[in-house]
Every structure is written in structure tokens, then in C-alpha cells.
Amino acid sequence: MSGTVRGEAELRVNGKRHNVTIRSADTLLRVLREQLGLTGAKAGCENGDCGACTVIVDGAPVKSCLMLAxxxxxxxxxxIEGLGGDTPIQKAFLEKFAFQCGFCTPGFIMVCHALAHHSPQADEEVIQEWLQSNICRCTSYAEIQAAVRSVIPPRE
Incomplete structure (x- = not known):
């Protein structure tokens, strides 16, 4: 494309520094997937509705399809690749069968991981609010909620 401005940028992803060449309009999702080969964040709706592309940026869940690189x-x-496969929420998703096809699972895990760190004493209302940011089309949310509850026990 003529007139496209490209530039070098440095991104800190999963504890490593990466030099990438980006256009000003490149989303973080595209750079993660196409330049860094990190395909755990999924390109679902690509307009911020489904949450399949969720990553954690400075401790907060972010839909990477909406964030410019x-x-x-x-x-x-x-x-999701940076979590290493052994976080409490990842184990809980397996134990509670909180996935079916798996397409949305990385996004949900990232939201739930951030929630557990941000609000380890979250009540049902807070959990529901956080889970609303992601959509699953093939499993019930009961298993996902059970996984979260096993990591964030109910307040007494």
C-alpha cells in the first residue's frame, strides 16, 4: 500500500522484549499473531464484543483487537502463552471442564487470571461483571463460574 507508514517498535510481551515493524493502524492482536507467532489470542469478532483476543496489559485485561500495537x-x-500453563485458573478450567471447543478459552482464562489478581475476594456481582466481557457460544457459563469460584472462594 502506498502511503502506509511503517515504523519500528519495541513490545514487552511475556517477559521478553520484541522489536517489531508496525503500521500506525496495526492492532496488538495482529502483531501478536502475525509477527510474534503468539496465536493464543484469537481473532473472533475483531470489534471488541467477544473477548477471544483478551490479553493482559499492565495487569488489566484488554481486548487486543481494539488496542493499537x-x-x-x-x-x-x-x-495466554506467557502464563505457562500452570496457573491456578488454568488448572481450574481443566478440573471444572470449563471449555468445550476451546476457541474462547484463552480469552476467558486471561480475564479470570486478571480478576483473581485484581479482586481475590470478589463477590458474585464482581465476577459476573468481569465475565460479561467475554462470550462463549458452546458451553454453559456454569463451568466457567465454577472454575473462577474454585480460585476465588465465596466470602463468608
Whole structure:
């Protein structure tokens, strides 16, 4: 494309620094998948509705299809690959069968992981609010809620 401005950027992803070449309009999702080979964040709706592309940026869940890659230059970005497969919420998703086809699972895990760190004493209302950011089309949310509840026990 003529007139497309490309530039070098440095992104800190999963504890490593990566030099990437980006256009000003490139989303973080596209750079993660196409340049860094991190395909855990899924390209679902690509308009911020489904949450399949959720990553953690500076401790908060972010829909990477809505964030420009250039905005991530001074941030710490964690993808599902960066969790390493052994976090409490990942184990809970397996134990509670909180997945079916698996397409939405990385996004849900990232939201739930951030929730557990942000609000380890979350009540049902807070959990429901956080889970509303993601959509699953093939499993019931009961298993996902059970996984979250096993990591964030109810308040007494």
C-alpha cells in the first residue's frame, strides 16, 4: 500500500522484549499473531464484543483487537502463552471442564487470571461483571463460574 507508514517498535510481551515493524493502524492482536507467532489470542469478532483476543496489559485485561500495537510500547503485555500453563485458573478450567471447543478459552482464562489478581475476594456481582466481557457460544457459563469460584472462594 502506498502511503502506509511503517515504523519500528519495541513490545514487552511475556517477559521478553520484541522489536517489531508496525503500521500506525496495526492492532496488538495482529502483531501478536502475525509477527510474534503468539496465536493464543484469537481473532473472533475483531470489534471488541467477544473477548477471544483478551490479553493482559499492565495487569488489566484488554481486548487486543481494539488496542493499537503502538499503544503497547511502554506496557507489559501478557498473553495466554506467557502464563505457562500452570496457573491456578488454568488448572481450574481443566478440573471444572470449563471449555468445550476451546476457541474462547484463552480469552476467558486471561480475564479470570486478571480478576483473581485484581479482586481475590470478589463477590458474585464482581465476577459476573468481569465475565460479561467475554462470550462463549458452546458451553454453559456454569463451568466457567465454577472454575473462577474454585480460585476465588465465596466470602463468608
Amino acid at each position: 503502538v499503544e503497547g510500547q511502554e506496557s507489559t503485555i501478557t498473553t
